[in-house]
Amino acid sequence: MIQLIFFLSIGGLLFASLFFLARRKPRPEGSSGALIEARQALMALQAGLLPAQLVKRIFAPEDWEFVRAEAPTAVRELFIDERKRVALLWVSQVRTQIHNLRRFHRGAARSYARLNPRSEMELAFSFAGLILACRMLQLVIYVGGPYAAPRLIGSMVDAASRACKISEQSLAFLNAAQLGVLNGRPTGSAAV
Amino acid sequence: MWRWPIEYAGIAVQLFLLLRSAWARLLTRYYFFYTYIASGILGSAILMTMLLRTPALYAKGYWAVQFVTLVAGYGILLEIMNHVLAPYPGAERFARAAGVAAFCAIFLFALLAPFIKSQWAPVVVIEFERDLRSVQSLFICGLLGVIFYYGIPIGRNMKGMILGYGLYIVTSLMALAVRAYAGPSFSAVWKVVQPLSFDISLVIWLVALWSYCPNPEPDPNIPLEQDYEALASRTRGVIDIIRTYLRKAARA
Numbered sequence: 001m002i003q004l005i006f007f008l009s010i011g012g013l014l015f016a017s018l019f020f021l022a023r024r025k026p027r028p029e030g031s032s033g034a035l036i037e038a039r040q041a042l043m044a045l046q047a048g049l050l051p052a053q054l055v056k057r058i059f060a061p062e063d064w065e066f067v068r069a070e071a072p073t074a075v076r077e078l079f080i081d082e083r084k085r086v087a088l089l090w091v092s093q094v095r096t097q098i099h100n101l102r103r104f105h106r107g108a109a110r111s112y113a114r115l116n117p118r119s120e121m122e123l124a125f126s127f128a129g130l131i132l133a134c135r136m137l138q139l140v141i142y143v144g145g146p147y148a149a150p151r152l153i154g155s156m157v158d159a160a161s162r163a164c165k166i167s168e169q170s171l172a173f174l175n176a177a178q179l180g181v182l183n184g185r186p187t188g189s190a191a192v
Numbered sequence: 193m194w195r196w197p198i199e200y201a202g203i204a205v206q207l208f209l210l211l212r213s214a215w216a217r218l219l220t221r222y223y224f225f226y227t228y229i230a231s232g233i234l235g236s237a238i239l240m241t242m243l244l245r246t247p248a249l250y251a252k253g254y255w256a257v258q259f260v261t262l263v264a265g266y267g268i269l270l271e272i273m274n275h276v277l278a279p280y281p282g283a284e285r286f287a288r289a290a291g292v293a294a295f296c297a298i299f300l301f302a303l304l305a306p307f308i309k310s311q312w313a314p315v316v317v318i319e320f321e322r323d324l325r326s327v328q329s330l331f332i333c334g335l336l337g338v339i340f341y342y343g344i345p346i347g348r349n350m351k352g353m354i355l356g357y358g359l360y361i362v363t364s365l366m367a368l369a370v371r372a373y374a375g376p377s378f379s380a381v382w383k384v385v386q387p388l389s390f391d392i393s394l395v396i397w398l399v400a401l402w403s404y405c406p407n408p409e410p411d412p413n414i415p416l417e418q419d420y421e422a423l424a425s426r427t428r429g430v431i432d433i434i435r436t437y438l439r440k441a442a443r444a
Contacts, residue, residue, distance in 0.1 A: 001373070003369070003372070003373065004369055004370070004372075004373040007322060007326055007365060007366070007368075007369035008366060008369055008370075010326050010329045010330060010333075010365065011329065011362050011365045011366040011369070013329070013333055014329040014332055014333050014358060014361065014362050014365075015362045017332070017333050017336040017337070017358070018336075018354075018355055018358045018359060018362070020336075020340065021336055021339075021340075021346075021351065021354060021355060021358075022355060024340075024346075103343065106341065106342050106343060107342070107343065109282050109342070110280040110282045110283040110342040110344065117285065117286045117289040117290075120286060124341070
């Protein structure tokens with residue numbers, strides 16, 4: 001019986017893999033499109049999602065303290081609901097951009113003949129861990145509200161900002177001129 | 193009753209597949225794959241002749257042909273690796289490592305199995321084929337894992353080749369596993385299921401390999417850094433920093 005279960009499990013695993021292959025849609029991984037996406041992800045993280053002022057504003061406890069002290073219950077509830085929604089959207093956006101950076105790494109790594117499978121496995125688990133951490137943060141905000149984990153959010157913002165700086169070094173070779181070529185037009189001659 | 197019509201239909205589709213490949217000039221492009229198809233046709237012809245002239249030898253001949261086509265089937269895996277992963281040396285290296293790991297896993301299982309349960313039946317032909325099919329299954333799983341992970345694009349020809357062969361392997365593996373467990377009582381079902389699944393695979397191949405559809409090539413204009421280690425260490429640096437901060441936050 002153990003044997004039967006073992007071999008049926010292998011068959012089930014292969015069947016599931018084939019199912020995903022059949023449903024798979026082609027994505028421009030590692031193509032020039034993916035590189036542009038990676039660059040855009042970095043820019044979105046730096047300019048749009050991680051500036052300290054924006055994050056402080058989303059999670060500012062002073063706002064909540066003011067509303068709690070001055071507004072009636074209905075307004076308080078509305079405030080908490082909307083802040084929660086904004087916070088969840090923010091974490092989801094950060095996660096998406098981390099996904100994009102991961103895709104960029106995979107798209108680049110697959111072309112290296114000297115790729116080290118062990119390093120790749122380590123990196124894969126690490127990225128998975130980070131995405132899981134984002135998920136956990138989403139869960140904490142969903143259950144406990146936007147003011148449930150201020151330290152975690154602060155640290156995450158700090159870490160993600162540093163990550164962006166290092167990723168920027170990784171993507172430094174993708175300067176504006178090369179991006180222009182990848183986009184199919186020379187830099188500085190955008191459609192007028 | 194159903195077995196023979198299914199087998200005859202299979203031979204007809206195999207012949208048509210081979211003729212179509214000659215017409216569409218696919219023979220030289222997918223050499224290993226069509227060698228497998230040709231070996232199947234040849235094997236069927238030999239078995240038919242045996243059945244008509246020396247039926248007593250049919251059972252032995254069946255297993256011999258089955259093993260020859262099984263070994264030729266590894267050529268399909270080679271074909272898939274050559275066409276899908278060749279432009280991506282990094283992913284190819286990873287897939288090779290995954291293939292070796294799959295082989296080691298099943299080899300280790302085969303070594304340990306007698307110690308886990310001493311009263312298991314001795315190795316018979318069916319069990320041996322089942323073990324080889326499971327190695328192929330794990331190999332395809334590893335290959336697909338690499339394809340999914342690195343987001344490698346696949347053309348229609350290769351997708352059909354993987355789906356068709358994978359489906360046949362899954363059905364064979366499951367049927368053989370149940371046959372080995374249930375004994376001869378399952379033979380009647382097994383004798384229909386296995387050729388039927390092969391016919392379905394042939395139809396998938398016929399549709400997917402109707403004309404040449406090259407696998408998408410990576411963009412040659414992509415500027416890459418010179419060193420993989422530089423890329424990996426930078427990515428590792430990013431991850432380490434985020435992890436350190438999250439850990440600090442968790443402790444706080």
